[in-house]
Amino acid sequence: MEVISATGRRKSAVARVYLTEGKGNIIVNDRDYREYFEHESLAYLVTQPLVLLKINDKYDIIANIDGGGIKGQAEALRHGISRALVRVDADFRPLLKENGFLTRDPREVERKKAGRPKARKRFQFSKR
Secondary structure, eight states: OOOEEEEEEETTEEEEEEEEESSSOEEETTEEHHHHSOSHHHHHHHHHHHHHHTOTTTEEEEEEEESSOHHHHHHHHHHHHHHHHHHHOGGGHHHHHHTTSSSOOOOOOOOOOTTSSSSSOOOOOOOO
16 A cells, blocks of 8 residues: 555644554654644544544554644644545545545634724723
């Protein structure tokens, strides 16, 4: 099996995922994914597509992640892994789609507006 590549995105994070047959190793930015995502919940988030399809130890994954925060990076990696798995076997698509792993979450940070402290917050109003 050749190397399958896919891209996952979330907020401003971008994950480039490379999938090959192997023993279930996941390497993120040249580190083990459990070391990179220190919180157990984020490590679980990354492996959700593999656990759902019961193929935890069938593929090796190498990922390069850039931008965003740690949570956005974990969700971008989950998105990239899901897209790569669909390229491997199209039969995975309905189950991954049903669980929302193939949908790119479109929510982004709203830009700050002029004359305001944040995007929507206003300075305190004073009548007198």
